[in-house]
Amino acid sequence: MASINIQNLVKKYGDGFPAVNNVSIDIADGEFMILVGPSGCGKSTLLRMIVGLEDITSGELTIGERRVNDLAPRDRNLAMVFQNYALYPHLTVYENIAFPLRLAKLDNAEVDRLVRDASSTLELDEHLERKPGNLSGGQRQRVAMGRAIVRQADAFLFDEPLSNLDAKLRGQMRTEIARLQKRLGITTVYVTHDQTEAMTLGDRVAVLKRGLLQQLATPRELYDNPGNLFVAGFIGSPPMNFLPAEVTGNKVKLPFGEVEIPAEKAARAEGRGLLIAGIRPEAFEDAKLAESKGVATGTATFSANVDVVEWLGNETYAYIPFEAPPEVTKQLAQLEKELDSEALRTQLVVSLDGSSRITAGTEAEIWVDSAKMHLFDPATGENLTVDNEHAGHIPREAATV
């Protein structure tokens, strides 16, 4: 096992395009690190540089104490689990797992010991004599992991290993990978474009956009303290709401009215003209319920026209359209393109308690936990109100672009 240190890594392909642009990530021994971002952001390229399948244009890559920039993949002692598991259909599960050991010409007794060890960890004992074609997707995934385990590699590298499984199996496998990683305590780097996988699996998550590291932090830090609009919009489902905002004193003017925010937040955003406020759906509540729960403060309630209500039993989504000036809609349209997401319409999505009686087509009193509001600079996307103590690492070049 080993730590992996990525220092100022750059990858320029033939056409000079920096697919990975000056990325630094320190991965601790035993850590589960996620690389996440939309398609084309450079996740696979970065992973392939770590494993040695792609040359490093510049920067330093250290595994344990060794600089490995110029080492061949087989000398780096890493195990890569690909998206398509590359199992040999004509070999049994046993021989598929044993494959790297046969290549290394280990004697039969040693092969047997290692394969049986791995198969019991992976609960594959009863399938050892079967062929991969007769296994479920999840079982095949485990065989692929078995092959990685027997190699006693220093780290596991995964490139979107669950992307061709159906939603239910993906959920199960996600839990299995998390459990197995904890049990083996092996350093793991895992590429995904799925923010749910990133949030649930990672000890820490590196968010990438167009080759640039945006933020390197724990899932909770990313969720509570996104460093910029991009991270804020990428992490969380349903996504964070973005609204035009202007700060005067302790008050934020939103399309629906004014709410008060904590003084130290206000101070960082005051006098900066038009801003973008970011508020997660669950920071809102039906004002009546908020009052009865005793959380409401009079200074953070507004009334708004609700046009659609979706009651899910445990919670209620209410949709509230609003008007935004062109500076804000332009930035949001750009963000939506970068996030590869469906249109972020200029509507507020609020998640209310399931017991709320708010109905569509009426004016409703909504309370907002305004301490949870973020304020972003519309020009650079930077979160002006980020709590740097609880935001992990935000590289300086992240926000602007």
Ligand SMILES: Nc1ncnc2c1ncn2[C@@H]1O[C@H](COP(=O)(O)OP(=O)(O)OP(=O)(O)O)[C@@H](O)[C@H]1O
């Ligand atoms: N062999 C190559 N030659 C030239 N450019 C490449 C090559 N491979 C990747 N790229 C470019 O590098 C950038 C990053 O690609 P990469 O495959 O790392 O993205 P990714 O984040 O893994 O995306 P996805 O989620 O679609 O797999 C892209 O803009 C891509 O076009």
Ligand SMILES: [Mg+2]
């Ligand atoms: Mg990829």
